[in-house]
Amino acid sequence: MHIQRQLDRLIAENAIDDAIVIIQSIGNMKEASLLDTLIKHLQSTENNKLRNEIALALSDIGHNAAVEPIIEVLVRPKTKGSRGTLLYALENLEYFSHIETITGFIGDDTFEASLQSLLLLEHVIDNLSDVEKERCRNIIEPKLKKKNNEILEEALERLAQGSLFLT
Structure with missing residues (x-):
């Protein structure tokens, strides 16, 4: 729960680089307990760099609950021009x-x-x-x-x- 609060705080404060460090570590550890938190931020962020790192972490975790949210974000007009990583993130999922x-x-x-x-x-x-x-x-x-x-x-x-x- 501590990591979740820290991540929420960093994103709210727009400390994107610090948030990305945590997101990458969540993906590396395949920390499925933070899946909902990552999905929430994937769906709400307007920051392409943050969105891409979250999608990669979701892919690393490998839980298929991430497929629908990634697809939802992928089809948004606002992601035009930055969809490659979102598509790549689907590779490990169904x-x-x-x-x-x-x-x-x-x-x-x-x-x-x-x-x-x-x-x-x-x-x-x-x-x-x-x-x-x-x-x-x-x-x-x-x-x-x-x-x-x-x-x-x-x-x-x-x-x-x-x-x-x-x-």
Whole structure:
């Protein structure tokens, strides 16, 4: 409880660098008892650096309760341009049910976010049904028509492999 109060105080005082030291230690220790505190701050902070460190700590803890809050923050317009780390944080978690949302970031935002979205898709692609692959393709194809992008092309190619539907 002491660490929680200290973290809350540091964030309230905008002592971000000191708060990050504590957050990193929570992640390193995989301190799941502070999961709710980290999620609360993930959802409330406007500071990209703090948000990214919290997402990484949640990923290190590895508790799937973090998936929904990370996705919620990821889709906020305010995170545009800083989604790469949030997407990376999902890698250690069970994000499968959100693959269509994640696929929506392929070819968008930053190169880092686009590439990380593709990597997340590739991690689960063999577990997708043909219908799920088709839905992901339907997200990507209109983007490719608007702008030629190698990452979008790679995503479509991967989706077509092993699928009954060929593009």
